[in-house]
Amino acid sequence: MKKVWIALPLLVLSACVTINIYFPAAAAEKAADKIIEEVWQQSEKPVVKEAK
Amino acid sequence: MKYSFKSLVALFVLAASLNVYAAADLEVNTPGVNAIKTSMQARHAQLAPHYVSGAVGLTMDGMIALRDAGSVPLAARQTVNALIAAENQDRDALYAEIANANAHPEWKAEIRSTFAQRWIQRAQSGWWVMSNGSWTQK
Numbered sequence: 001m002k003k004v005w006i007a008l009p010l011l012v013l014s015a016c017v018t019i020n021i022y023f024p025a026a027a028a029e030k031a032a033d034k035i036i037e038e039v040w041q042q043s044e045k046p047v048v049k050e051a052k
Numbered sequence: 053m054k055y056s057f058k059s060l061v062a063l064f065v066l067a068a069s070l071n072v073y074a075a076a077d078l079e080v081n082t083p084g085v086n087a088i089k090t091s092m093q094a095r096h097a098q099l100a101p102h103y104v105s106g107a108v109g110l111t112m113d114g115m116i117a118l119r120d121a122g123s124v125p126l127a128a129r130q131t132v133n134a135l136i137a138a139e140n141q142d143r144d145a146l147y148a149e150i151a152n153a154n155a156h157p158e159w160k161a162e163i164r165s166t167f168a169q170r171w172i173q174r175a176q177s178g179w180w181v182m183s184n185g186s187w188t189q190k
Contacts, residue, residue, distance in 0.1 A: 024078055025166065032167045036171060041096070
């Protein structure tokens, strides 16, 4: 029974290591967009010219 | 004794859930990243006219390159080359910095290719971008 308490935390620990190996592609895209916007000084959305 | 083991497990579960959160996000707000960003922002004012003229284009590896030297006056050519070199140095440092900031230096290549796609996607119309090995105008 005691072994379970040693094995379980190790399992959980190995699980989070596994999760972290994957490259967060969606987050990277969002981060890239944010940086590009700032570097190129673009607005969040394309500027729509108002016809008045 | 059993209680402390349980709290230990609870702690691990908490750590694991925090790790999931960390994996879903990408840290880009570090002093290193911000410094490179500011430097690139300042340089962009000088580079922008060259994107428009077609002298400089965006490559598929997240960098920029001299596309048409002919559209730069001879006197300015050295300046443009220096701008390109400095920009590429910053871009390379930016990709490495983001990877390091997230404790995954091996992510640099993926960060670079993500950026490469987004730079090209967000390029203004009229700018030149590399696609499938040849220059095309957006």
